[in-house]
Amino acid sequence: MGEHAKPTGARPVTRRSAALVATVVLCILAACGSAGAGPAKSPGSAAASGPVSGPITPAALASGAGHSCIVGGPNGVKVDWSHLSNPILASPIAGVKDPALIWAAGSWHMIFSYVTYDRALPGGIYWDIATATSSNLRHWSPITPWPRQPGVFGVASPDITREASGQFVVTYQSDPGASGPRHVQSRLFYRTSGNLDTWSAPHPLARDLALSPQDRMIDGALIETGHDLLVGFKYSSPTQPAAFEIARSSSGSLSGPWQLVGRPNIQVVGGTIENYEFFTVGGTWHLVATSNNLDQPWIFTLAGDPSTPSGWLDWTGGAELVMPSQAFNSGPGISSIGYEHANSIFLCDASTLRGHYVYAVYAGSTELSAFDGWGHAKLGVARSTDLVHWAAPPG
Numbered sequence: 001m002g003e004h005a006k007p008t009g010a011r012p013v014t015r016r017s018a019a020l021v022a023t024v025v026l027c028i029l030a031a032c033g034s035a036g037a038g039p040a041k042s043p044g045s046a047a048a049s050g051p052v053s054g055p056i057t058p059a060a061l062a063s064g065a066g067h068s069c070i071v072g073g074p075n076g077v078k079v080d081w082s083h084l085s086n087p088i089l090a091s092p093i094a095g096v097k098d099p100a101l102i103w104a105a106g107s108w109h110m111i112f113s114y115v116t117y118d119r120a121l122p123g124g125i126y127w128d129i130a131t132a133t134s135s136n137l138r139h140w141s142p143i144t145p146w147p148r149q150p151g152v153f154g155v156a157s158p159d160i161t162r163e164a165s166g167q168f169v170v171t172y173q174s175d176p177g178a179s180g181p182r183h184v185q186s187r188l189f190y191r192t193s194g195n196l197d198t199w200s201a202p203h204p205l206a207r208d209l210a211l212s213p214q215d216r217m218i219d220g221a222l223i224e225t226g227h228d229l230l231v232g233f234k235y236s237s238p239t240q241p242a243a244f245e246i247a248r249s250s251s252g253s254l255s256g257p258w259q260l261v262g263r264p265n266i267q268v269v270g271g272t273i274e275n276y277e278f279f280t281v282g283g284t285w286h287l288v289a290t291s292n293n294l295d296q297p298w299i300f301t302l303a304g305d306p307s308t309p310s311g312w313l314d315w316t317g318g319a320e321l322v323m324p325s326q327a328f329n330s331g332p333g334i335s336s337i338g339y340e341h342a343n344s345i346f347l348c349d350a351s352t353l354r355g356h357y358v359y360a361v362y363a364g365s366t367e368l369s370a371f372d373g374w375g376h377a378k379l380g381v382a383r384s385t386d387l388v389h390w391a392a393p394p395g
Contacts, residue, residue, distance in 0.1 A: 052071065052072065052104045052105040052194070052195050052196065053071050053072065053104065053162055053166035053167070053168070053194075054166045055164060055165055055166050056162060056163075056164050056165075056166055056224075057226075058164070058226035058227070059226065060226070061164060061224050061225060061226030062225055062226035062227065062306070062307070063280060063283055064279060064280025064283070064285065065162075066161050066162045066163065066164075066222075066224030067161055067162075067224065067278055067279040067280060068162075068279075068349070069101055069102045069103060069279075069348035069349060069350070070102075070103045070348075070349075070350055070352065070353070071102060071103060071104040071105075071162070072103075072104060072105070074350075074352045074353050076106060077103050077350065077353055078135055078136040078137075079136060079137050079350070079353075079359070080136035080137060080138040081137075081383070081393055081394075082393075082394060083138055083395060084137060084138055084381065084393030084394070084395055085393055085394075085395025086326050086328055086329075086364075086380035086381065086392055086393060086395075087328045087364065087378035087379055087380050088137055088138070088140075088361075088379055088380060088381050088393075089110060089112075089132060089140055089143075089378065089379040090378035090379065091114070091143055093116060094114050094115055094116045094130075094143075094371075095113075095114075095115040095116075095365070095370065095371045095374055095375060095376050095377040096112050096113065096114055096115075096130070096143075096363065096377055096378060096379055097112065097113050097115075097340075097343060097344050097363035097374075097377040097379070098112055098113035098156060098157045098158060098275065098344040098363065099111070099112040099344065099346050099361045099362070099363065099379050100112070100158050100159055100160045100170075100277075100346050101346055101348045101359070101361050102160055102168075102196075102348075103348075103350075104168075104196055105195065105196070106135070107133040107134065107135055108133060108134045108135070108136075108137055109131060109132075109133050109196050110131065110132050110133070110134070110140075110361070110379070111129065111130075111131050111158045111160060111170060112129070112130060112131075112158065112379065113127060113128075113129060113130075113156040113157060113158070113176070113344075114127070114128045114129065114130035114143065114145050115127050115128075115156075115371045115374055116128070116371075117371065121153060121154075122153055123372045124372055125154075125371050125372045125374070126153075126154050127153075127154030127155060127156040127175075127176045128145045128146055128148070128154060128155060128156075129145070129146045129155050129156065129158050129170075129172055130143050130144060130145040130146065131143070131144050131146075131196075132144065137381065146199070149174070149189075149202055152174035152175055153174070153175045154174070154175060154176060155172050155173065155174055155176070155189070156172065156173060156176035157172055157173050157176060157218060157219050157220075157275065157344075158170050158171070158172045159171050159172070159219075159220065159221040159222070159276070159277060161221075161222045161224055162224070163192075163224060163229075163254075164224070164226075166194075167192050167193065167194055168192065168193045168194070168196055169190055169191075169192050169222060169254070170190060170191050170192075170193075170199075171188060171189070171190045171205060171220040171221060171222055171231070172188070172189055172190070172191075172220070173186050173187065173188055173189070173217070173218040173219060173220060174186055174187050174188075174189060175187075176218065185210075185213065185214055185215060185216040186216045186217060186218045187204060187205075187207065187210060187217055188204070188205040188206055188207075188217050188218070188220040188231075188233060189202045189203060189204055189205055190202075190203050190205045190220075190254060191203070203254065203255075205220055205231065205254065206220070206231055206233070206247055206256060206258040208256060208257055208258055209235070209247055209258055209260060212237060214237055214238050215235065215236075215237045216235065216236045216237065217233050217234070217235055218233065218234050218274070219232075219233055219234045219274050219275050219276055220232070220233045221233070221276040221277055221278055222278075223246075223278045223312065225306055225307065227306075227307045227308075228248055228249070228252070228309055229248070229249040229252050229253065229254070230246055230247065230248050230249070230261065230309060230312060231246070231247050231249075231258070232244065232245070232246050232264075232276045232278065232287075232312075233245060233246075233247070233276075234272070234274045234276075234292075242271075242272050242274075242292060243263050243272055244263060244264055244266060244272045244273055244274075244276070244289075245260060245261075245262070245263050246260075246261045246262065246263075246264060246309075246312050246313065247259060247260050247261055248261050248309045261309045261310060261312065261313065262310065262313045263313065264312065264313045264314070264315055265313060265314060265315060266287075266289075266300060266315050266318065268291050268293075268298055268318055268320075269291040269292075269293040269294050269296065270293055271291065271292040271293040272292045273289035273290060273291055273292060273298060274289060274290050274291075274292050275289055275290040275343075275344045275345070276288075276289045277289070277345075277346055277347065279347060279349060280349070281349050281351065281358065281387070282351070284301060284302070285301070285302035285306055286299055286300065286301055286302070286347075287299070287300045287301075287302070287315060288300075288321070288345055288346070288347050290343060290344055290345065293336075294334070294335060294336045295335065295336035295340065295341075295343045296320055296321075296335070296336075296341070296342065297320065297321040297323065297342050297343075297345035297360075297362065298318055298319065298320055298321065299317075299318070299319055299321055299347075299387060300315040300316065300317060300318050301315065301316055301317040302314070302315060303315055303316040303317075319388075321342070321345065321360065321387070321390065322390065323341065323342035323345070323360065323362060323380075323382050323390055323392075324382055324390060324391065324392040325341065326364075326380070326392055327366070328364050328365075328366065328378050328380060329341050329342060329362075329364025329365065329366075329380060330364075330366065331365070331366040331367055336368075337368065338367070338368060339364075339365055339366050339367055339368060339375070340363055340364050340365040340368065340375055340377055341364060342360075342362040342363075342364060342380075343362060343363045343364070343377070344362065344363050345360055345361070345362040346360070346361050346362070347359070347360050348360075348361070351385075355383075355385070356385055357383040357384065357385060358383065358384050358385070358387060359381060359382070359383050360381065360382045360383070360384070360390060361379055361380070361381050362379070362380055362381075362382075363377040363378070363379060363380075364377065364378060364379075364380050365377040365378065380392070381393060
C-alpha cells in the first residue's frame with residue numbers, strides 16, 4: 001500500500017502558493033521550443049480512411065467511454081495469446097517505451113516513445129513518438145515514427161483518449177530526456193485524429209499553467225468525464241520538486257483556459273508518481289502510474305466524486321502491480337538502476353471479451369546504458385482477471 005498525503009482540497013491552488021513551500025531544486029533534464037509541424041500523415045501508412053468513432057454521450061463519458069481501449073464494440077477483437085511471447089514489440093535500432101494501446105477499425109494500435117541515436121542532438125539521442133498496428137498483438141506492422149516536430153528536441157510519453165466528438169486525442173510532452181537550452185523546459189502538447197492515421201498539427205496543452213520558462217510539465221493524461229475536461233501531469237520548477245497535479249479546462253475544450261485544481265493525495269516509495277493513465281473497470285475509475293522512485297507500476301482507485309473537479313484529488317487503494325519477471329525485463333542490480341522491469345505501464349480493459357481479461361503493456365530492458373542511460377527497452381504484455389495476479393504469455 002502506498003502512503004497518502006492530505007488532499008489539497010476543492011479550492012484551486014496557485015503557482016505562487018506552491019512556490020512558497022518548495023525548497024528543493026530539481027535537476028532539469030530537458031528543454032523545449034515552439035511547435036510548427038502541420039497536419040501529418042505517418043510515412044508509409046495507408047491512405048487515410050474516414051472516422052472510426054462516432055460521438056460519445058455525456059453519460060457514456062461519465063462511465064469512462066472516452067478512455068476505453070476497445071472502440072466500436074468487442075466483435076472482431078483478436079488476441080493470439082497462446083502464440084504470444086514477450087517482448088511483443090521491439091526495434092533493433094531504438095528503445096521503445098511509454099506505450100498506449102487501443103483497438104479500433106479492426107486493428108490494435110500501439111503508440112509509444114521511440115528513442116534513437118542522433119549524435120547531432122543534445123545527449124546524443126532523439127526522442128520521438130511512433131506507432132505500429134496488429135490484428136492480434138503477435139504480428140506487427142513496421143514501426144512508423146511521427147514526423148519530427150519543429151522547435152523541440154523530441155517528443156515522448158503519449159497517452160490516448162477520445163473526446164465527446166469521438167475524435168482521438170494523443171497527449172504527449174516535448175523534450176523528454178535530452179539536455180537543451182536552460183531557458184526553456186518540457187511542455188505538454190496534443191494532436192487529434194479521426195482515424196488514427198492522419199493527425200492534426202501539434203497544439204500546446206495547458207500552457208497557461210507554466211508561468212516561467214523554467215517550469216517543466218510532462219506526462220500529460222486527459223480525463224474526459226462528461227462533466228469536465230481535466231488533465232493530470234507532472235510539474236516541477238527550480239524551486240518546486242516534482243509533483244503530480246490536476247488541472248481543469250474552464251471552457252471544457254482542449255484550448256482552455258486551464259485552472260489548477262490541486263495535487264492528489266498520492267505518494268509512494270517516498271515520492272510522487274508519473275506516466276499517468278485514467279480508466280474505468282466495471283464503472284469504477286482507476287489511475288495507473290509509475291513510481292517516481294524505482295519506476296514501479298502502481299494502481300489507485302478514485303475515492304472522490306468524479307463529477308466535481310476536487311473529487312479527482314482523492315484516491316485510495318494504492319497497490320503495486322507485480323508484473324512477471326522474464327529475460328527481457330530482468331538484469332543485474334536494482335530495477336530502475338540496473339535494468340527496467342515494468343516501466344510506463346498502460347492497462348487495457350478488455351473484460352467485455354471472452355476470458356474477461358485486463359491487459360497490461362509495459363517497457364522492460366536488461367540494462368540502462370544504451371541510449372544515454374535510458375536502456376534498449378522493449379514492450380511486453382501480461383493479463384489479469386483481478387488486477388492483482390498477472391500472467392505473461394506462454395511463449
